[in-house]
Amino acid sequence: MPENKLELAKQRQELLRKAVNYEPVDRIPFTFLGPAYGPRSVGVPLSKFCLDADTAVNSTLDALDAMGDIEGINNMVSGYWPCLLSSLWLSKIAVPGIELPPDELWQVREEEVMKVEDYDLIINKGYEAFLGTIIPKVHKMDLFAKNNAWMAANLARTPQRYRERGYAILTSMNTTIPFEPFCGARSMEKFFFDCYRMPDKVKAAMDVALPFYINLGIAVTTATGVPGTWVGGWRAASAMVSPKIWDKLVYPYYYEMVQKFHEKGILCVLHFDQNWDRDIARFLDFPKGCVFSPDGATDIRRAKEILGDHMAFLGDVPASILAAGTPDDVYQYVRELIRDLGPRGLIMNSGCDMPYNTPKENAQAFVAATHEYGTYVKPPEAGR
Amino acid sequence: MDKLEAIRTALGEVEEDQAIAAVKAAVAANVPATEILLACQQGVEEVGRRFELKQYFISELMMTGEILRQITDIVGPMLKTGDAVAGGKVVFGTVQGDIHNIGKDIVISMLRSANLDVVDLGIDVPPAKFVEALKESGATVLGLSGLLTLAYDSMKLTIEAVAAAGMREKVKIMIGGGTVNGDVCRKVGADDWGTDPVKAVRLAKQWTGGANA
Numbered sequence: 233m234p235e236n237k238l239e240l241a242k243q244r245q246e247l248l249r250k251a252v253n254y255e256p257v258d259r260i261p262f263t264f265l266g267p268a269y270g271p272r273s274v275g276v277p278l279s280k281f282c283l284d285a286d287t288a289v290n291s292t293l294d295a296l297d298a299m300g301d302i303e304g305i306n307n308m309v310s311g312y313w314p315c316l317l318s319s320l321w322l323s324k325i326a327v328p329g330i331e332l333p334p335d336e337l338w339q340v341r342e343e344e345v346m347k348v349e350d351y352d353l354i355i356n357k358g359y360e361a362f363l364g365t366i367i368p369k370v371h372k373m374d375l376f377a378k379n380n381a382w383m384a385a386n387l388a389r390t391p392q393r394y395r396e397r398g399y400a401i402l403t404s405m406n407t408t409i410p411f412e413p414f415c416g417a418r419s420m421e422k423f424f425f426d427c428y429r430m431p432d433k434v435k436a437a438m439d440v441a442l443p444f445y446i447n448l449g450i451a452v453t454t455a456t457g458v459p460g461t462w463v464g465g466w467r468a469a470s471a472m473v474s475p476k477i478w479d480k481l482v483y484p485y486y487y488e489m490v491q492k493f494h495e496k497g498i499l500c501v502l503h504f505d506q507n508w509d510r511d512i513a514r515f516l517d518f519p520k521g522c523v524f525s526p527d528g529a530t531d532i533r534r535a536k537e538i539l540g541d542h543m544a545f546l547g548d549v550p551a552s553i554l555a556a557g558t559p560d561d562v563y564q565y566v567r568e569l570i571r572d573l574g575p576r577g578l579i580m581n582s583g584c585d586m587p588y589n590t591p592k593e594n595a596q597a598f599v600a601a602t603h604e605y606g607t608y609v610k611p612p613e614a615g616r
Numbered sequence: 617m618d619k620l621e622a623i624r625t626a627l628g629e630v631e632e633d634q635a636i637a638a639v640k641a642a643v644a645a646n647v648p649a650t651e652i653l654l655a656c657q658q659g660v661e662e663v664g665r666r667f668e669l670k671q672y673f674i675s676e677l678m679m680t681g682e683i684l685r686q687i688t689d690i691v692g693p694m695l696k697t698g699d700a701v702a703g704g705k706v707v708f709g710t711v712q713g714d715i716h717n718i719g720k721d722i723v724i725s726m727l728r729s730a731n732l733d734v735v736d737l738g739i740d741v742p743p744a745k746f747v748e749a750l751k752e753s754g755a756t757v758l759g760l761s762g763l764l765t766l767a768y769d770s771m772k773l774t775i776e777a778v779a780a781a782g783m784r785e786k787v788k789i790m791i792g793g794g795t796v797n798g799d800v801c802r803k804v805g806a807d808d809w810g811t812d813p814v815k816a817v818r819l820a821k822q823w824t825g826g827a828n829a
Contacts (some may be wrong), residue, residue, distance in 0.1 A: 339715050420718050421682075421718070424678050425678075428675075428679055473675045477675060589766060
């Protein structure tokens with residue numbers, strides 16, 4: 233392992249690149265994803281993580297160190313965390329240190345902040361006009377202003393802070409299709425009713441909104457110089473919506489978004505929570521070279537059978553095992569995952585975030601098991 | 617088509633406008649409210665069946681709940697005292713520390729459509745409130761919902777509080793939410809678990825001695 237941290241980060245980035253591209257690897261890389269686990273594991277209250285962007289970055293870097301010998305971070309933490317979540321889902325967030333006790337986990341507040349007539353506003357006046365009305369309803373505006381200032385001053389140099397500590401970065405942006413922010417802003421129940429009652433209007437508004445999210449992804453990954461983004465999916469999951477809705481209001485938007493990012497050379501990590509089993513084969517339509525990142529609810533082995541080497545996998549140790557299982561449970565899950573999906577085209581990661589209440593011994597077992605079962609003296613030529 | 621069959625079919629197909637029109641037609645034809653509601657229940661059972669066959673998904677369950685709400689608004693005033701015979705009592709809530717309501721609300725909607733009498737305690741419910749509601753209602757089924765892994769500890773504390781109140785033997789407890797599984801169920805001391813509303817209905821009916829037992 234090189235002494236020079238920048239050189240180490242470069243080597244680790246190269247290992248991630250190889251894994252994404254199904255090239256032989258001498259070990260399966262491990263990326264960390266635990267915005268709440270991270271600060272707690274190094275003694276930083278979640279209120280400080282949420283309310284001070286520098287603390288958020290520093291505590292994440294300390295947490296990466298504490299995890300041991302790992303390659304890097306799945307999604308770069310930068311800025312004021314509640315602002316990221318409110319922007320992504322257009323939802324209010326209950327924040328530790330404000331509405332919640334200092335070390336409790338942030339949570340989405342399900343409220344209808346977007347009205348039915350806002351679809352017309354989007355269609356007739358544009359998406360930015362709509363955002364102008366919705367941002368004050370979902371964001372804490374003092375934090376929002378701080379976040380904008382912090383991002384303008386710090387975003388471009390944040391990746392270097394990770395690299396100076398020796399860590400690679402898989403993605404530096406977190407975006408999604410209009411279905412998700414619309415669902416967050418309307419509230420889930422009302423939005424699903426809209427999808428049944430006025431699908432054409434919802435679609436017309438989504439058509440207007442989509443370029444905003446694509447352009448934002450391009451702008452942020454350009455600013456950071458890290459050409460990778462999450463393309464997120466939560467309530468758009470196959471298990472959540474009927475095929476009729478999914479085919480009209482979900483799939484076409486993922487397709488277009490992924491195509492546009494691909495054309496710009498931006499890696500798409502399909503961060504897909506919930507169960508996507510029904511529609512896995514549709515992802516073969518996407519350009520080769522994405523990363524599929526389920527959360528343990530999708531059958532990852534079946535997904536591998538269907539998708540083959542069309543995309544790499546971020547797998548997928550479930551939150552329930554990390555939070556409530558034993559180190560042996562974690563070991564077993566990792567061993568079987570590497571056996572069934574490795575050695576090529578696999579990056580080890582928690583399924584979605586590592587839960588904030590993951591016992592330290594489970595986190596240690598997670599890394600140790602990855603090294604024990606995913607290290608090769610000679611890079612294996614044969615991959616599944 | 618028979619008026620009640622039209623209701624059953626429209627609900628089973630999750631066709632909102634047709635279902636409401638069919639109920640209004642039945643009301644206009646003086647079909648008794650109890651028969652209309654029974655047809656609705658059968659339509660909902662069809663929705664549940666298709667959900668288990670993976671032909672329907674969460675959006676269909678939510679829409680079914682919404683259609684039923686509208687039908688209850690139409691038919692409810694026609695019910696006479698003694699018409700409604702609930703199939704059993706259930707106390708339900710999202711445990712302390714968790715403010716997510718969507719999963720809970722879908723399950724409660726399905727439980728009510730299955731003719732169960734549900735006490736909805738809301739979100740972020742402390743253990744003592746669950747115990748109090750069980751005592752007051754006499755419910756024999758307790759449903760604990762939680763989306764986040766932080767809910768595990770609260771579920772465990774709630775079940776311990778039920779035991780401390782001497783009610784554990786009389787009350788069957790189910791837990792539900794996106795991250796629960798058999799291991800979590802054993803660790804918190806619940807009787808069963810689920811990640812979908814249809815299983816919750818099946819368990820509640822089984823435990824209260826209703827259909828599907």
